[in-house]
Amino acid sequence: MANKLARQNQTDSSATKLLWIDAMCINQDDNTEKSIQVQSIQSIYYKAQCVLIWINSPGTSGDERRRQEETTTTIRKFSQYHKAGVNTTEIVQSLDGSADKDSNLTFQVTHSKQAGHWPHLVKFFDQDWWRRVWVRQEIATSRRASVLYGESTVDWEDVATLSHWLIVFTTDLDAKTLQWGGAHQSGAYSGEDLQYFRNTLQNGGNLDFQTILIHARSCEATNPLDRVFAILGMVQNHIEMPIDYHMSVAEVAKQTFQRLAVLNGGLDALIFSQNPARKEGIPSWAANIYSSFSVRPSRLKGRDESLYRASVDGPVSYSFLADSSTLSISVAMFDSIRWISKSFQPNMNRVDLDHAMRFLRAQAFGWMGARSDSEKYEQLLRTLTRDQNIQGLRLMSGAGDCPNWGRFFRFEHEDVGAATEFQYLSKALKPFQASADDAEIKAWLRLFSESISNRRMVMTKGRKLGLVPTEAEEQDVLCTLASVDVPLLLRKIDVNTYILIGEAFIHGAMDGEVLTSDIGFEELNIHLL
Known part of the structure; x- marks a missing residue:
C-alpha cells in the first residue's frame, strides 16, 4: 500500500513526496527507540502536507x-x-x-x-x-x-x-x-x-489533560502505556511527563494521577479510577490505564460543571507516601451499606428493564415501609435516574417546581414495567403537556439502563437509597472528600487503611446534605492503597 501511494504521488508532481508510516518507521520492538520517536510524532503530523x-x-x-x-x-x-x-x-x-x-x-x-x-x-x-x-x-x-x-x-x-x-x-x-x-x-x-x-x-485553544485521558481510556491500545503516551502530543506543551516505554503500567498510572492532582488542584480524578481489583499493580486511587470504564462516570470530561455538590469546594489535604503506592487523605465518613442488590448487566432489552424495575421497586418499597407514595417514588426514581432527566440535567426540585411524585400512584402497582413507570414520571414532570411519545420513553429507558448497568442498588444504615459499583459489598463505607463532587465508596482492609471501590450516587447526599446533617459524620485521615 505504501509503495502504491508513493508512486501515485510521484506522477502527480515533479517533486518527490515523502510518505511516513509510523508502524514501519518506528521499530515497535525497541522500547528505547519508541520512547524517543513518539516524542516527535506530533511535529510530524503537524508538518505533513x-x-x-x-x-x-x-x-x-x-x-x-x-x-x-x-x-x-x-x-x-x-x-x-x-x-x-x-x-x-x-x-x-x-x-x-x-x-x-x-x-x-x-x-x-x-x-x-x-x-x-x-x-x-x-x-x-x-x-x-x-x-x-x-x-x-x-x-x-x-x-x-x-x-x-x-x-x-x-x-x-x-x-x-x-x-x-x-x-x-x-x-x-x-x-x-x-x-x-x-x-x-x-x-x-x-x-x-x-x-x-x-x-x-x-483555533489556538488548549485541550485539558484529564478530558483527553478519559477519552483515551475507552480506546484500544496494544500497550496500555499508549493510553497516556499517545495523547501527550496533544497537551505536551501544558504538562511535563516523561515518555519511557521501559516504565511499568503501574508507574505510569501513578505518575499520571499525580500530574492530574497538581493540574486540577484536587483529587476529583478519583471518580475515574474504577480499579478496586488493583489490576497490574495499579493502586485503587491511580489512573486506571489498563482497562476501560466499567460504568459511565458522573462526568465524562475532566473539568465540566458537575451536576452534584456532595462536598465543599476548597483545598484538599493529601500526600503520596514514600512507597508511591499509598495516598494519604482526609475524608468525612457518613454511612455504610446495609443491604445490596444483585448487579445489572449493560445493554438490557425492554424485558430485562421491566424485570429490573419491578425488582428494584419491590425492594425499595418494602424497605421504605410506611412512607407516603410520593416519598417512595421520589426517592426511587431520583435514584434510578441518578437524579437526571433525559437532557442530562438535574430533575426539578424546589417548592415551586417540584413534581407531584405520588400523583399517579394510588397503590403499589407490582406489574407496571419500566416504560409505563417513565410515562408516569414524564407526566408528573410535565402535567400540562401531551404524554410522552415513543422516542421520549426510549430516552428514559436508555437513561435507566445506563444508570443501573454494572451497578447495584443499596440501602444504607442511615436509611438512604443509592447506586454503587458492582464490586461493592455490605459494610463498605461512604465518605465525602473536599473538591470531589460525588460520594466515594471505600472498603476497609486494615487499621486506617482502605481501597477505593468507586463513586456512588446516594439520594440525600448529593448536594452537601451530609455536611449539614444533624446525624453528623466522622472526619478521618486514612491511607488509600
Whole structure:
C-alpha cells in the first residue's frame, strides 16, 4: 500500500513526496527507540502536507470495492447537501432509502429500499480504526486529512460533518448500528470527539489533560502505556511527563494521577479510577490505564460543571507516601451499606428493564415501609435516574417546581414495567403537556439502563437509597472528600487503611446534605492503597 501511494504521488508532481508510516518507521520492538520517536510524532503530523487515514484494506471482490466507493460517495454528497442547508427530513429520507422519486437529493448508490444507506454507513463506522488510541493525535494535530476507505478517498471534514449530523439528528443511531450489523458503538461518536479536539487545537485553544485521558481510556491500545503516551502530543506543551516505554503500567498510572492532582488542584480524578481489583499493580486511587470504564462516570470530561455538590469546594489535604503506592487523605465518613442488590448487566432489552424495575421497586418499597407514595417514588426514581432527566440535567426540585411524585400512584402497582413507570414520571414532570411519545420513553429507558448497568442498588444504615459499583459489598463505607463532587465508596482492609471501590450516587447526599446533617459524620485521615 505504501509503495502504491508513493508512486501515485510521484506522477502527480515533479517533486518527490515523502510518505511516513509510523508502524514501519518506528521499530515497535525497541522500547528505547519508541520512547524517543513518539516524542516527535506530533511535529510530524503537524508538518505533513496531508495525513492519510487508512480506515481499512481494499476489498478483494468487485462488490466490496464498489461498496467502499459508494460509501465515500454517500458521505461526500451528504456533506454537500447538509452544508447547502437541505432540509433534515429530506436527508433522513434519502439515507433511509425512502425519499420521494422526485427528490432533488441524488445519492447515486445501490441500496435496498428497506435498509437505505445504513448497512454501508454502519460498516464504515464499525471499522477498528475508530477505536484505536493513536488515531486521536493524527487527526487532532494534522493540518489536512483524507480518509482512505479501501481504494476510495473522502475528505476528513466531510466525515466529521456526517458524524456530527448522525449524533444530533439520528435519535436511534445505536439501534440502527445494532440493526445493520455493527459490533461496536458507532464510530460517529469518536468522529465527533476527534473533530472537537482538532478544532480546539487549530483555533489556538488548549485541550485539558484529564478530558483527553478519559477519552483515551475507552480506546484500544496494544500497550496500555499508549493510553497516556499517545495523547501527550496533544497537551505536551501544558504538562511535563516523561515518555519511557521501559516504565511499568503501574508507574505510569501513578505518575499520571499525580500530574492530574497538581493540574486540577484536587483529587476529583478519583471518580475515574474504577480499579478496586488493583489490576497490574495499579493502586485503587491511580489512573486506571489498563482497562476501560466499567460504568459511565458522573462526568465524562475532566473539568465540566458537575451536576452534584456532595462536598465543599476548597483545598484538599493529601500526600503520596514514600512507597508511591499509598495516598494519604482526609475524608468525612457518613454511612455504610446495609443491604445490596444483585448487579445489572449493560445493554438490557425492554424485558430485562421491566424485570429490573419491578425488582428494584419491590425492594425499595418494602424497605421504605410506611412512607407516603410520593416519598417512595421520589426517592426511587431520583435514584434510578441518578437524579437526571433525559437532557442530562438535574430533575426539578424546589417548592415551586417540584413534581407531584405520588400523583399517579394510588397503590403499589407490582406489574407496571419500566416504560409505563417513565410515562408516569414524564407526566408528573410535565402535567400540562401531551404524554410522552415513543422516542421520549426510549430516552428514559436508555437513561435507566445506563444508570443501573454494572451497578447495584443499596440501602444504607442511615436509611438512604443509592447506586454503587458492582464490586461493592455490605459494610463498605461512604465518605465525602473536599473538591470531589460525588460520594466515594471505600472498603476497609486494615487499621486506617482502605481501597477505593468507586463513586456512588446516594439520594440525600448529593448536594452537601451530609455536611449539614444533624446525624453528623466522622472526619478521618486514612491511607488509600
